[in-house]
Structures are given as C-alpha cells and as structure tokens.
Amino acid sequence: xxxxxSLADLKKIKGxxxxxxxxxxxxxxxxxxxxxxxxxxxCGIASGSKEVMEYMIDELEKRSxxxxxxxxxxxxYCYAEPTIEVSLPGSEPVVYGYVDTKKxxxxxxxxIRNQELxxxxxxxxxxxxxxxxxx
Amino acid sequence: MHMLVCGGTGCRASASDMLYENLSKEVQExxxxxxxxxxxxxxxxxxxxxPIVKVIPDNTFYVSVEPGDAREIVxxxxxxxxxxxxxxxxxxxxxxQIADSKGMGFYKKQIRIALRNCGLIDPENIDEYLAxxxxxxxxxxxxxxxPEEATQEMIDSGxxxxxxxxxxxxxxxxxxxxxxxxxxxxxxxxxxxxPGAFMDRSILEGDxxxxxxxxxxxxxxxxxxxxxxxxxxxxxxxxxRLKIAIKQAREYGLLxxxxxxxxxxxDVEIRYGAGAFVCGxxxxxxxxxxxxxxxxxxxxxxxxxxxxxxxxxxVNNVETFANVPVIYNKGAKWFASxxxxxxxxxxxxxxxGKINNVGLIEVPMGITLRxxxxxxxxxxKDGKKFRAVQTGGPSGGCLTEKHLDTPIxxxxxxxxxxxxxxxxxxxxxxxxxxxxxxxxxxxxTVEESCGKCSxxxxxNKRLYELLDKITKGQANKEDLDNLRNLSMVIRDTxxxxxxxxxxxxxxxxxxxxxxxxxxxVEDQRCPAGSCxxxxxxxxxxxxxxxxxxxxxxxxxxxxxxxRKQLHTIDQSLCIKCNAxxxxxxxxxxxxx
Numbered sequence: 001x002x003x004x005x006s007l008a009d010l011k012k013i014k015g016x017x018x019x020x021x022x023x024x025x026x027x028x029x030x031x032x033x034x035x036x037x038x039x040x041x042x043c044g045i046a047s048g049s050k051e052v053m054e055y056m057i058d059e060l061e062k063r064s065x066x067x068x069x070x071x072x073x074x075x076x077y078c079y080a081e082p083t084i085e086v087s088l089p090g091s092e093p094v095v096y097g098y099v100d101t102k103k104x105x106x107x108x109x110x111x112i113r114n115q116e117l118x119x120x121x122x123x124x125x126x127x128x129x130x131x132x133x134x135x
Numbered sequence: 136m137h138m139l140v141c142g143g144t145g146c147r148a149s150a151s152d153m154l155y156e157n158l159s160k161e162v163q164e165x166x167x168x169x170x171x172x173x174x175x176x177x178x179x180x181x182x183x184x185x186p187i188v189k190v191i192p193d194n195t196f197y198v199s200v201e202p203g204d205a206r207e208i209v210x211x212x213x214x215x216x217x218x219x220x221x222x223x224x225x226x227x228x229x230x231x232q233i234a235d236s237k238g239m240g241f242y243k244k245q246i247r248i249a250l251r252n253c254g255l256i257d258p259e260n261i262d263e264y265l266a267x268x269x270x271x272x273x274x275x276x277x278x279x280x281x282p283e284e285a286t287q288e289m290i291d292s293g294x295x296x297x298x299x300x301x302x303x304x305x306x307x308x309x310x311x312x313x314x315x316x317x318x319x320x321x322x323x324x325x326x327x328x329x330p331g332a333f334m335d336r337s338i339l340e341g342d343x344x345x346x347x348x349x350x351x352x353x354x355x356x357x358x359x360x361x362x363x364x365x366x367x368x369x370x371x372x373x374x375x376r377l378k379i380a381i382k383q384a385r386e387y388g389l390l391x392x393x394x395x396x397x398x399x400x401x402d403v404e405i406r407y408g409a410g411a412f413v414c415g416x417x418x419x420x421x422x423x424x425x426x427x428x429x430x431x432x433x434x435x436x437x438x439x440x441x442x443x444x445x446x447x448x449x450v451n452n453v454e455t456f457a458n459v460p461v462i463y464n465k466g467a468k469w470f471a472s473x474x475x476x477x478x479x480x481x482x483x484x485x486x487x488g489k490i491n492n493v494g495l496i497e498v499p500m501g502i503t504l505r506x507x508x509x510x511x512x513x514x515x516k517d518g519k520k521f522r523a524v525q526t527g528g529p530s531g532g533c534l535t536e537k538h539l540d541t542p543i544x545x546x547x548x549x550x551x552x553x554x555x556x557x558x559x560x561x562x563x564x565x566x567x568x569x570x571x572x573x574x575x576x577x578x579x580t581v582e583e584s585c586g587k588c589s590x591x592x593x594x595n596k597r598l599y600e601l602l603d604k605i606t607k608g609q610a611n612k613e614d615l616d617n618l619r620n621l622s623m624v625i626r627d628t629x630x631x632x633x634x635x636x637x638x639x640x641x642x643x644x645x646x647x648x649x650x651x652x653x654x655x656v657e658d659q660r661c662p663a664g665s666c667x668x669x670x671x672x673x674x675x676x677x678x679x680x681x682x683x684x685x686x687x688x689x690x691x692x693x694x695x696x697x698r699k700q701l702h703t704i705d706q707s708l709c710i711k712c713n714a715x716x717x718x719x720x721x722x723x724x725x726x727x
Contacts, residue, residue, distance in 0.1 A: 003388030
C-alpha cells in the first residue's frame with residue numbers, strides 16, 4: 001500500500017474510491033434508481049421543458065442524487081406543460097404538471113429526497129397497453 | 136447492488152458471519168460478482184430483529200435472516216429483482232410489512248452522527264471509510280488549522296463528553312493543551328461498563344477509523360504524539376477490528392510519522408482492561424493502564440495536569456470521539472444547530488428492557504422520552520403498561536410517566552434526579568417491582584466497588600441489605616429512613632463517581648415510588664407481584680375447570696386435585712416458580 005502524503009493526495013484517493021463505489025451501485029438496475037422523464041414534445045418545449053430538463057440534470061448531479069433523466073414524448077397533458085414523470089424505486093410513477101425550475105427544485109428536495117408528495121400531481125387517467133394485457 | 140450484512144456482536148451471535156459466507160458464495164455461483172457486492176458492516180441498531188441484511192440502492196431491509204435464506208435472497212432479489220416478502224419487517228402496531236427502512240418508525244426520528252457509518256461501510260476496509268469522507272477532517276485540521284483554531288472549533292461546537300459526565304470536550308482539550316510537558320497522551324475510554332449499554336462497542340465494531348481519526352486531531356490540538364485506547368478484553372470483535380484499522384491506517388501513513396506531510400507524528404496503541412466498572416472513571420482507568428490496581432484517586436490533580444505516567448493526558452469516550460470528524464467536516468455551527476441550548480448534537484442510547492424495538496438508536500438532544508419509547512421503541516412489549524425508564528445505568532435513576540415529556544439532555548435529566556450516563560435506557564412495565572430494581576443495581580455496585588473508600592465499600596453493602604430486607608417483608612419504617620440517610624451519606628462522602636452516584640437508583644425510586652416501598656414495609660405486599668417472599672400463588676375456584684395442566688407441570692408436585700375438580704396449591708411446598716400460571720389457559724392461577 002502506498003502512503004498518502006498530503007491532503008490533496010487524500011482527496012484524490014477519495015475521489016477515485018467514491019467513483020468506484022458509485023459505479024458498483026449503478027450496475028444495470030435502472031429500477032433501483034430515480035427515473036425522471038421530461039415530456040419534450042412541441043407543447044412541452046414551447047412551455048419551457050428544455051430548461052426544466054437541463055435544470056434537473058444539473059441539479060440532480062450537484063446534489064449527488066443518482067438519477068436518470070430522459071426525455072419522452074407528449075404525455076397528453078398538454079394543458080399542464082411542462083410535465084415530468086418521476087419514478088422512485090419501488091413506487092408508482094408520479095406525473096407533475098406546470099413544472100418550472102422552482103417547482104423542479106421543490107420536487108427534488110421534497111419528493112425525490114424525502115418521498116413527500118408535492119402539490120401539482122396529475123392523476124393518471126389512462127391505462128397502458130401492457131396493463132390491459134395483464135388484466 | 137450492495138448487500139450489507141450486519142457484523143455487530145448481536146447479529147454475529149445469530150450466525151450473521153455464516154450468512155455473509157453463504158451470500159458471497161451464492162453471488163459467486165450465480166456469476167453476479169460484477170453486479171452484487173456483499174459487505175459486512177457495523178451495527179444497524181435494530182438488534183431486536185437481527186441478523187439484518189440491507190440491500191442498496193432500493194433500501195430493502197430484511198430482518199431475522201438465517202444463513203439458509205441466502206439462496207433465496209440472491210435468486211429472488213438480485214436476479215429477479217423481487218423482494219423476499221417473508222423476510223421483511225412487520226410493524227408491531229399496524230401489522231403491515233415495511234420494505235424500506237426509511238419507512239420504519241425506528242429510524243424516522245433518528246439522526247445518525249456518531250453512528251453515521253455503522254451499517255453503511257465495511258469496518259475492515261479503510262478504503263470504504265476514505266470514500267465516506269474518512270480522514271478528511273484530520274487532513275483539513277493538520278494542514279489548514281493551527282492547534283488553537285482547531286480547539287476553538289471544538290469549543291464552538293458545544294460537544295460535551297458522551298461518557299456520562301457531560302464536560303465540554305473543547306474546554307477539556309484546551310486545558311490539556313495549556314499544560315507544558317515533554318510528552319502528552321490522548322486516551323480513548325472504551326471501557327463501557329454500564330450493564331445494558333453497548334454504543335461504544337458498536338462504534339468500534341462498525342466504524343473504528345472514526346475514533347482513530349479523532350484521536351489524531353485531539354493529539355494535534357493538545358500537542359500529544361501518543362494515543363492509547365483502553366478497551367475491555369470482553370470485546371474481542373471490537374479489539375480485532377481496531378487492530379485491523381490501526382494496521383491499515385499505518386500502511387496508508389495516516390498514523391505514524393509526518394502524517395499527510397504536516398510534520399505531525401501520532402500513533403495509537405491498544406491497552407486491555409479486565410472489565411471493571413470503576414475503570415470507566417478516568418483516574419482509575421489511567422492507573423489500570425499503568426499496571427496498577429484499577430482504583431480512583433482524588434481529583435485534582437486532573438489527568439490534564441498529571442495523568443498517564445504523570446504526564447498531561449486527555450481522556451475522552453468513544454462516542455465523543457466518533458462525533459469529532461463530522462464536526463470538522465460540517466462545521467461547528469452545523470453541529471451546534473442540532474440539540475438543545477446547552478446540550479448540542481445527538482446522543483446514542485441503548486434501548487433495552489420491556490420494549491418492542493430493542494436496539495441502538497441515535498437521536499437529537501431535546502427529544503422526549505415519550506418519542507424515544509413509544510415512537511422509536513415501538514411501545515411496551517405485549518401491550519402492557521409503561522411503568523418507569525431507567526437512564527444512566529447503575530449511576531442513574533428511574534423516571535416515571537410524569538417525566539415522559541421532559542426533553543432529554545444532560546441538564547434536564549440531572550434536574551429530575553437521573554443522569555445521561557453513557558446512554559443505557561432500560562424500560563420497565565407494570566410487572567417490575569421498583570424495590571427489586573433498586574436492589575438489582577445495588578447488587579451490581581457492591582460487586583464493582585473497588586473497596587478503596589469505606590462509604591462505597593461498606594455503605595453500599597448495607598444499602599443492599601436494607602433493600603433485601605424490604606423485598607422480604609422484614610423491614611420497618613425506620614429502615615426506610617435509614618435507607619435514605621445512608622444513601623445521602625454515601626453520595627456525599629465517596630471518593631469517586633461510582634460511590635457518589637450509586638445511591639441514585641435508591642433515591643429516585645424512593646422519590647417516585649414511595650407507595651411501593653410502603654406497601655412492602657407496612658402490608659408486606661409487592662404490588663408488582665415480583666418479590667417471591669411476599670407473594671403466593673392461588674387458584675381461583677370460579678375459573679378452574681380441573682384440566683390438571685398446572686399439576687402436571689408443577690416441578691415440586693405441590694398442586695393437588697382430581698380431573699374436572701377444583702385444584703389447590705400447597706403453600707408450604709410452593710417454590711413460586713410461575714410454571715402453573717404460565718400453563719393455565721383459563722386464568723385460574725393468580726398472584727396474590
């Protein structure tokens with residue numbers, strides 16, 4: 001084992017070790033991570049979903065929350081754009097409407113971090129084909 | 136995916152080491168070693184339901200896992216991504232399964248500072264500690280702060296000694312730093328003598344490096360280059376992990392000469408104790424380390440002036456040290472924002488007794504006993520009624536229902552006649568006799584008194600005899616007065632903390648449960664039905680159906696009666712073993 005010779009050394013080693021651990025955690029299990037889908041159809045983009053998406057990507061990384069942010073098509077709630085769908089591990093996806101950067105901040109802090117529901121949820125009013133099949 | 140297996144002493148006793156082996160083997164066999172990492176960690180605190188396995192990142196919390204469950208966990212959870220439902224924790228109140236540990240009442244109110252890494256990292260792998268900000272506080276202090284600045288930070292944090300006394304840690308460091316000497320020492324007190332308290336052991340087993348890091352910081356602040364950990368030989372696992380930690384830290388150059396290029400030298404050695412309660416007292420501890428008898432001496436001189444080998448010595452408890460690195464990482468201000476005005480931060484308590492969730496918890500100062508017992512602890516076992524809670528071990532006192540809403544901190548507990556102590560918390564229900572509880576603690580003190588001063592050596596023995604007389608129904612009212620007077624004398628005249636606090640259980644039970652003492656003395660009755668000399672077992676004729684269960688199970692054959700006839704107990708032969716009461720399905724046996 002080589003000696004650690006300075007605080008800078010220590011920090012560098014820590015950085016290496018941390019990335020090693022987070023890599024291991026990230027494995028190939030997306031269901032174990034937070035999944036954020038931002039609706040980026042014309043309606044969404046026109047209402048500012050691009051800013052929201054960039055904000056989510058930056059902030060989640062800054063606050064070291066292990067999440068995947070992807071774009072998706074129109075979810076049909078065009079009246080409430082920008083909309084995002086957040087899936088926490090082990091819970092049903094939740095769709096939020098009228099999301100601006102302020103709202104996004106609230107969602108990250110309250111819902112993603114602490115699982116507290118935030119105002120502005122759009123109730124799911126459709127069923128997907130897969131669900132129909134199961135039944 | 137990470138599978139964290141608890142490797143604390145409690146879970147090990149239930150074969151968690153075998154469980155770890157099996158899990159690792161299964162992972163290998165399924166070819167998952169790239170994706171799944173099985174790690175042994177320190178105590179999760181939820182000892183009631185050990186062994187614990189926690190699966191990250193989905194936070195699944197499996198309880199009471201047996202080595203044989205390994206195959207199912209790997210096959211189901213790791214391969215198919217389905218939780219093994221039968222191993223999930225079931226809430227004692229609403230009987231619901233809780234998969235995510237964040238949803239458990241046990242963890243909701245906890246803030247983990249001293250226990251931050253317990254149950255998170257592998258204590259035998261320094262790399263995991265480094266990844267969790269390990270030794271960063273030390274690096275920062277050694278290269279960016281002067282000893283004075285670092286000490287000031289400690290004073291500003293308001294951290295007080297977690298061993299029981301509650302002396303401000305920063306002030307203690309400052310005093311030791313101002314005494315000039317060619318050699319000074321830092322001592323970690325890991326003697327942990329309170330029956331029922333196991334937080335220090337759990338920290339050393341789960342996060343030994345945090346204590347080493349804090350000792351280096353302490354050494355830098357007071358100008359000491361040698362550290363000693365005084366630990367009882369009864370903690371083999373903690374000793375083993377400490378040894379591994381010291382070796383690894385030396386290999387990385389985090390202990391030894393010129394640490395992190397700062398020019399500061401510091402190294403740590405382990406000293407073993409034989410497990411004497413009095414050696415938790417710092418002067419007795421120092422004498423024991425010197426090879427002398429573990430007896431206290433009068434203070435002053437304080438160890439800060441003349442301690443180990445006559446040199447200035449700073450003694451801090453394990454839990455105190457475990458708080459130190461976080462304070463430098465997050466700042467004194469952050470630490471001081473948690474807790475009450477005069478007691479900052481958190482305190483670890485060992486919950487034990489008649490409570491649903493036995494285990495180790497860390498809560499912010501200022502939380503109430505009610506929250507600890509009924510929310511985190513999950514309430515009293517078997518739905519019985521809360522009677523009292525004993526805090527501070529043999530030196531503390533019994534608190535009752537009326538104290539339940541008192542915010543817990545050093546000063547409040549003293550004000551109501553108990554003390555923080557090292558953090559043992561024993562909960563008692565309606566079946567516990569308070570006189571017997573006091574007697575139990577006195578029995579311990581008599582055993583552990585070192586015998587140096589007579590108030591403690593002789594006085595506690597006499598106290599015990601008086602209590603014994605009361606529990607046998609042979610005492611009179613004069614004895615009660617004597618009990619109180621003698622308690623006061625012992626408290627005021629003993630040499631060290633052991634004797635000065637040993638009458639606390641007696642005084643506090645007398646203050647809070649006088650009626651119980653009186654019924655023992657005046658009516659020769661034990662209201663809780665636990666003092667054997669004062670109770671008798673009787674069969675209630677209306678309830679007895681003559682099933683013969685009691686007679687068949689009586690070990691001394693003192694119950695007679697034909698089938699379907701009323702049974703009777705021969706009081707002259709009964710040994711009050713409780714077997715008949717336990718076996719009777721018709722509530723026909725009663726304690727009178």
